[in-house]
Amino acid sequence: MTRPVLIFDSGLGGLTVLREARYLLPDEPLLYVADDAAFPIGRWPEPELKARLLALFERLIEAHQPKAVVIACNTAFTLAGSDLRSAHPDVPFVGTVPAIKPAAEQTSSGLISVLATPGTVRRTYTRSLIDSFASQCHVRLVGSDLLAEFAERHLRGDTVGDGDLLTEIEDCFLERDGKRTDIIVLACTHYPFLANRFRKIAPWPVDWLDPAEAIARQLMRVVGDAHPRSAGRIQDRAIFTSQPDNPALERLLAGFGLTLLKGGSPAFD
Known part of the structure; x- marks a missing residue:
């Protein structure tokens, strides 16, 4: 076998x-x-x-x-x-697991967002990664109920509107003390299929970390x-x-x- x-x-x-x-x-x-x-x-x-x-x-x-x-x-x-x-x-x-450690190592602004499913956002495991590897950063956790389904629809050739995607990712973008979010962790393997769409609709350029x-x-x-x-x-x-x-x-x-x-x-x- x-x-x-x-x-x-x-x-x-x-x-x-x-x-x-x-x-x-x-x-x-x-x-x-x-x-x-x-x-x-x-x-x-x-x-x-x-x-x-x-x-x-x-x-x-x-x-x-x-x-x-x-x-x-x-x-x-x-x-x-x-x-x-x-x-x-x-x-x-x-x-x-969410790529929080490499995000903390690569950020210049110290502002990181983790784009994930609600289950990953609320998991103690995710919080412990932040405490262990990104305590010096401001990490915003953004949970989406819909992005995984949008990614499946996109991959199957169905229409997913830019407005619908922007609604799910806009909370990832934070401006604080003259600095901006510069890294967004894609903490769901579905999300990289939408990364090119994210780049086009993002309010400013960021690095999108794909764990694959x-x-x-x-x-x-x-x-x-x-x-x-x-x-x-x-x-x-x-x-x-x-x-x-x-x-x-x-x-x-x-x-x-x-x-x-x-x-x-x-x-x-």
Whole structure:
């Protein structure tokens, strides 16, 4: 059995990480898993969401025996990452957390914003990152209920208006004591798909920190030496928990080099 690298997200956002992972690890088979049946997961009550994630990964790991797991979702990892590592000590987990540390290292003005889902904004994990790495900065946390859905619509070719996007990001821009926000952390893997739109509508230029490359580099450190690469390239696959029969989705995934598995999966039967 060829053991894949499993990349998990609630929807399409983790494709930003998959793209970088394939570039850095071109011979590793990739299995993309989207829990789209639960999307958007940021609106779930935390106890129910954690229970769902633990049960889902129990089935996924048993069915697919991944050599490593990337949780390409800030909400999922900050909520359940520690429990998942405890439950599966033999599986390396690469997590996604808001890129607050590099933002604090790179800012010139000392004004940073973190654009995230409401779940990530209210999580104690996020606050502890600020206390540990950005205590000398003014960090504004901005939670959006809609941006992940807007990113999914944008990626699928649906219209998303500039005004709707600006409403969700405008609180990120702060002027204080003659200084302006100069770095915005994209603390959801969906958001980089909208980054070019953000640049066009932003009231002034800022750096938008995309975590995808850093996540992929950590994955490379995890699997690069410990696991030999596959001798031959096999087709990368995708599983969506809603088990959709959607030709448009299949075409979109094909553009990312993925084949959508349909008709049930050992993880969800």
